Amino acid sequence: DAMVIQNPRYQVTQFGKPVTLSCSQTLNHNVMYWYQQKSSQAPKLLFHYYDKDFNNEADTPDNFQSRRPNTSFCFLDIRSPGLGDAAMYLCATSQRQGDYNEQFFGPGTRLTVL
Amino acid sequence: GQNIDQPTEMTATEGAIVQINCTYQTSGFNGLFWYQQHAGEAPTFLSYNVLDGLEEKGRFSSFLSRSKGYSYLLLKELQMKDSASYLCAVMDSNYQLIWGAGTKLIIKP
Numbered sequence: 001d002a003m004v005i006q007n008p009r010y011q012v013t014q015f016g017k018p019v020t021l022s023c024s025q026t027l028n029h030n031v032m033y034w035y036q037q038k039s040s041q042a043p044k045l046l047f048h049y050y051d052k053d054f055n056n057e058a059d060t061p062d063n064f065q066s067r068r069p070n071t072s073f074c075f076l077d078i079r080s081p082g083l084g085d086a087a088m089y090l091c092a093t094s095q096r097q098g099d100y101n102e103q104f105f106g107p108g109t110r111l112t113v114l
Numbered sequence: 115g116q117n118i119d120q121p122t123e124m125t126a127t128e129g130a131i132v133q134i135n136c137t138y139q140t141s142g143f144n145g146l147f148w149y150q151q152h153a154g155e156a157p158t159f160l161s162y163n164v165l166d167g168l169e170e171k172g173r174f175s176s177f178l179s180r181s182k183g184y185s186y187l188l189l190k191e192l193q194m195k196d197s198a199s200y201l202c203a204v205m206d207s208n209y210q211l212i213w214g215a216g217t218k219l220i221i222k223p
Contacts, residue, residue: 042118042201043157090156101209102147105156113218 004106023091118214208219
């Protein structure tokens with residue numbers, strides 16, 4: 001089945017220790033998104049790629065970076081995680097940008113910072 | 115600024131009907147989405163409205179009034195598995211999704 005896959009599902013890191021979250025998709029979608037979601041809050045868009053065009057949201061901290069080496073894969077790098085970065089990180093894809101742009105989500109990676 | 119408002123929590127009884135409201139103020143409008151999110155899981159797509167009116171899909175229906183900046187999600191014949199958070203999201207003029215914080219729906223037997 002075509003899908004969005006995130007690894008790992010649960011990630012524990014130490015304060016200040018870099019961590020990388022990965023996302024892959026078999027949907028062949030052009031657009032990939034990274035969201036951060038904290039408990040009982042709306043998902044917060046961090047980045048999105050339209051093909052290889054990178055778009056950084058204005059309020060995404062510099063501590064977060066992203067890479068998309070090819071259509072199928074996207075990575076989220078957190079250079080120096082703080083306690084406030086503990087959250088669920090959601091990867092999503094959509095076929096294109098534009099109206100009726102349903103986003104398909106991966107299962108998420110829950111990040112714990114000790 | 116852009117804003118999506120929906121109730122934080124609602125409680126309903128199994129077998130009953132519940133309506134979850136969403137009001138929005140965004141820069142531009144290119145459609146409104148409803149997603150379901152079970153605890154600890156990713157959101158899954160429920161519905162999309164871009165024109166005024168009611169869209170029905172099985173037990174779930176979604177309504178939109180663009181002039182009022184208002185939508186609702188109607189769930190009929192509630193089942194225990196419908197216990198989840200329901201997120202309203204609006205696509206703005208830049209085709210970005212603006213998300214509400216979600217409504218946690220609790221179903222009681």
